[in-house]
Amino acid sequence: MKLLRVGAPGRERPAALDDSGRLRDLGDHLDPHRPWTSQDLDRARAALREQDLPELDPQGLRTGPPLPRPGIVVCIGLNYRDHAAETGAALPAEPVVFLKMPSTVVGPGDEVLVPRGSTRTDYEVELGVVLGRRVRYLADLDEARAAIAGYVVSHDVSEREFQLDRGGQWDKGKNCETFNPLGPWFVTADEVPDPGALGLRLWVNGELRQDGNTRDMVFGVAEIVLHLSRFMVLEAGDVINTGTPAGVALGRPDPKPYLRAGDVVELEIDGLGRMRHPVGNA
Numbered sequence: 001m002k003l004l005r006v007g008a009p010g011r012e013r014p015a016a017l018d019d020s021g022r023l024r025d026l027g028d029h030l031d032p033h034r035p036w037t038s039q040d041l042d043r044a045r046a047a048l049r050e051q052d053l054p055e056l057d058p059q060g061l062r063t064g065p066p067l068p069r070p071g072i073v074v075c076i077g078l079n080y081r082d083h084a085a086e087t088g089a090a091l092p093a094e095p096v097v098f099l100k101m102p103s104t105v106v107g108p109g110d111e112v113l114v115p116r117g118s119t120r121t122d123y124e125v126e127l128g129v130v131l132g133r134r135v136r137y138l139a140d141l142d143e144a145r146a147a148i149a150g151y152v153v154s155h156d157v158s159e160r161e162f163q164l165d166r167g168g169q170w171d172k173g174k175n176c177e178t179f180n181p182l183g184p185w186f187v188t189a190d191e192v193p194d195p196g197a198l199g200l201r202l203w204v205n206g207e208l209r210q211d212g213n214t215r216d217m218v219f220g221v222a223e224i225v226l227h228l229s230r231f232m233v234l235e236a237g238d239v240i241n242t243g244t245p246a247g248v249a250l251g252r253p254d255p256k257p258y259l260r261a262g263d264v265v266e267l268e269i270d271g272l273g274r275m276r277h278p279v280g281n282a
Contacts, residue, residue: 001045002185002273003150004066005032006056009107012064015056016048017185024053033068035237038132038149041188064107066152066186067130070239073100073180074232075126075156076224077170079243080216086251095219095227098170100156100180100241108183108275112157113282114261115176120160121259121279124244125202125210125267127195128154129221130186135234144225149236150188151195153269155181155202155277156241160250160258177282182239184273192271195221200245203266204257212245 003026005012014030015023029047030040047053077096078084084091106112114121132149157180163173192198195214202210219227224242228234249256259265261281268274 001041001048001188001191003044003188004183004185005064006058006061007064008062009064014044016044018048023056023058024048025056026053031068035068035070035235036132036149037236041132041149045188062107063109063184065105065182066184067182068237069102069105070237071235072102073104073239073241074228074234075100075174075241076219076243079218080212080245081218082212082216082246083244083248083251084218086246086248091218095224097228097231098174101175103177104175104180106178106181108153108181109277110181111178111278111280112155112181112259112265113176113178113280114259115159115162115282118159118161119258120249120256122158122160122249123202123204123209123259123265124156124158124248125200125269126154126156126241126244127198127200127214127221127269128152128182129225129240129242131225131234131236131238131240133236135225135229138226138229141222141226144222144229147225148189148221150186151192151272152182152186152239153184153267153272153275154239154241155265155267155275156244181275181277183275187272198270198272200269201267202247204259204263209257210245210247212247214242216245217243
């Protein structure tokens with residue numbers, strides 16, 4: 001099932017794409033603002049299958065973030081072998097964890113804002129994992145997989161000076177406004193049989209900058225969920241960004257091609273869709 005939310009910011013309405021690609025209204029079956037559990041998604045799937053849901057005309061409709069605002073976005077750093085190599089970092093012995101505030105989340109076509117004073121705003125295409133239930137002290141990888149509701153294309157935008165040169169506190173460079181577009185759809189886990197074999201790509205102004213595959217992850221999706229459950233309690237609707245492949249501006253030769261106002265970034269992951277958003281100034 002491919003879910004999305006359409007409408008003005010703060011007034012998005014849940015919808016789904018049916019088998020023929022038509023947009024169907026799920027506003028009577030999913031709360032537009034409360035995080036969705038796996039049980040909520042089961043009911044929405046049944047409604048999409050069994051009922052003649054109203055069709056929505058996508059013409060002129062803004063597509064917002066495809067799921068209600070998460071309680072938190074948990075991110076995994078240096079989780080691709082080629083990305084660690086391009087930044088000169090050793091492969092981590094266990095997942096590197098940092099957090100993003102839910103206020104960073106915007107829609108797939110919304111503007112990403114270069115922060116005031118920034119000279120090193122960077123791009124990162126990532127596989128986002130969406131949880132469908134509470135995660136706490138999971139027993140094994142099977143239980144971790146069962147907690148995953150689905151997947152989404154995530155853009156983990158970073159400001160490298162804030163991240164690396166302002167006290168070494170990654171959160172400073174990761175939590176600027178608009179720094180986590182999600183979209184275009186939230187794809188339920190049943191439609192992604194192997195999250196460990198997905199191609200993911202990113203373009204800036206039409207130039208391919210990142211072209212990787214999740215098989216290059218140091219820690220796989222279920223392994224990450226299991227690991228996090230030992231250190232924190234996560235809830236349904238929370239998002240985990242699982243790392244980025246090589247090709248970020250930080251890892252390229254000088255002059256490094258950091259983002260500037262007027263740029264256009266496009267991102268896609270196999271089976272999860274493609275999003276395109278402009279870059280502006282804060």
